[in-house]
Amino acid sequence: MALGPCVRPSIRASIRPCRGPTSYTGFPMIDLKHLREQPQRYKDGCAKKRINADIDRLLQLDEQRRALLTAMExxxxxxxxxxxxxGPLIGKLAGAIKKASPEEAAKLQAELDELKSRPAALKAQITEMEGQLAAVEPELNAILLQVPLPPDDDVPVGSSSDDNKELKRWNPAWFDVSKSFEANKGFKPKTHIELVRDLGLADFERGVKMAGTRSYVLTGDGMRLHQAVLRYAMDHMIDRQGFKPMSVPVLVREEAMVGTGFFPAGREQAYHIAESQRIAADDPSGSGAKGYDLFLTGTGEVGLMGLHQGEILDEASLPRCYVTVSTCFRREAGAAGKDTAGLYRIHQFDKVEQVVICRADEAESRAWHQKMIGYVEAILQGLEIPYRLLQCCTGDLGPKNADMVDIESWMPGRGELDGDGRPRGAYGETHSASRLYDFQCRRLNMRYRAGGEGAGKGETTFCHSLNNTVLASPRFLVPLLEMYQNADGSVTIPAALRPYMGGKDRIG
RNA sequence: GGAGAGGUGGCAGAGUGGUUGAACGCGCUGGUCUCGAAAACCAGUAUACAGCUCGUCUGUAUCGGGGGUUCGAAUCCCCCCCUCUCCGCCA
Known part of the structure; x- marks a missing residue:
C-alpha cells in the first residue's frame, strides 16, 4: 500500500454528458456558468474558507476554451x-472509374482526389485546435475541482475553529457541565484511558504491535459496548426515523472520492491501495488507463452518496434517506502529536452515518439539516450525554459544505489540567452535520427529473445532499465511559444500551 | 487465477462504412373516443456543451471509455474498463 499522496492526472475531469453508472466519466463540479456570471461570489467564498483557487486564471482559461470550441465547432x-x-458523389465516381476506359478513369480519378482533398485544410485546423484545447482543459479542470462551494451568508466568518459559535447546550439533570465532575458526582474522574486500562476494555500495546501508532484492540466488554452504541444508533435511525439501512463499499475508486468532494483537497487523508499499473491517460505512449487504484473511505458518506452517481432519479423517489455503519480509515496526516493517546484520534474506527438526498430547494435542504441534527440530539439525550451544538465558521468549513454544525460531547477526561494535574473536562467533537446544496451531486452527476416518473418529461436538476454523523465509535466510548464511571472504578451501562449488552447494567 | 460470451435510448432489442440521434416494441406524455376508466387510434418522447438574430433557434459531441483508419464510423483496427456464464480457489 502506498501511503504518500498520489498524483494521477489521468482522471477524466472534462465536462461530459451522463452515461450511466457503469461508464461514469463526468465531473461537472461547480456550475461554471454561474461562476462566470458571479466570479466575485466564488472569490469571496475562497477567501472566507481560506482555500486557494485561482478564479481569475480559471475565467481566463474558460474564455480560451469557449473561443476554441466555437471556432472548432x-x-x-x-x-x-x-x-x-x-459522399454520394465519391461513391458514384468510384463506381464509374471501374467501368471507364483508362483515359477517362484518370480524369475521373483526378476529380475524385480533388473531392476527397476538400476537407483537408479543415481537418488540419481542427487537429490543431484540438491540440490547443488539450493544452487548456487539464489546467482548467484542475482548478475547477479545487473551487470550493461558497459558504452561506449566514455562516459566521472566521479563520479557525476558535471562531465557531455555540448554538445550544444540553445536559441531563444529573450532570451540570458548569460544575466540576467531582461537584457533580462526588469523586475525581478517571480518563477513558485509565478506565479502559483498569477495566480491560482495550489493549493499545498489541494494537500498536500489529498496526502501528493510533491502533488499538477493543477487548471483552469494550468491544461489546462498541457494538452496542453502534447498534443503538443504527436502530434509532431505522426504526424511529425511517432511514433505509445500507451496506456500502469502504474500498472505492478514485472517482467516488472525487465525486463526493473528498479529493483533491483531502487526498493526503486517505489510504491508497495501489492495485493497478495505471498509466496516465495523457501519457504520450499511453493507450489509456489500465486498471483502477482503490482508496479506503474515511466515512460511509462516500459509499452512500456514490450509490446513485451518474443517475437521474425520479423526483417522486426523493428524498432518499440512507444510513450505514462502516469502518472508516483516516491517515490523520498533519495531526502528528495531537491526541496521540487513547481512543479519541485513531486510524480506524466505525461510524454510523446518515445522508439525505433531496430536491434542489434551499428551504427543504435547511429543514433536513435541522432534522438530521435533531436525530443526533435524540440519541445523545437518550444516552444522557451532555453535548453542545457549534455553528462552524467559514474557516472551519471544508470545500464541499455551505454550512456545517458540529456536535460536541462532554468528555470529563479532556481539557486543561487543574491544580492536582487532573483534566477539568472539555467538549470534544463527536458529530458533524453538513449542508452541501448541489456541490456534491454535481460532481457525482446525480440528478432528478422534475415532474414525476417516465422519461422525456421535465428538466433534470442536480439534487441537494446533506450528511451527518449518527455515532462514531470508539470515539464515542470516551464520553460514555467517562460520564458513566462510578467512584469504585466501575462503569454503569446506560439503560438504553442494556438490551445490547445482554441485560448487563455495569462493567467492572 | 483459467476459458468463453457480451456491453446500443427509461426498459427490451434491430442495425456490420454514407440524410442512423439511431428501426420495431414496451413504458411515459398529450390528444381523440367515453358519464368516467380500460381498450383502440393519432401525435410526441435522450443528454451535455457552445453560440447568437435568445427561438418550442442554430451548431457540436455522445451507440461502455480512449486512440486510430476514412472524404465519411454504432458499424473496420488497437488498447482499456465493465458485466454475465463455466471451471479453480475462498469468508
Missing amino acids: ARRAEQNRIAKES
Missing part, C-alpha cells in the same frame, strides 16, 4: 456539410 460543421455533400 464551426469547422466541424463545415466538414460535416462537405462530407454529406460529396
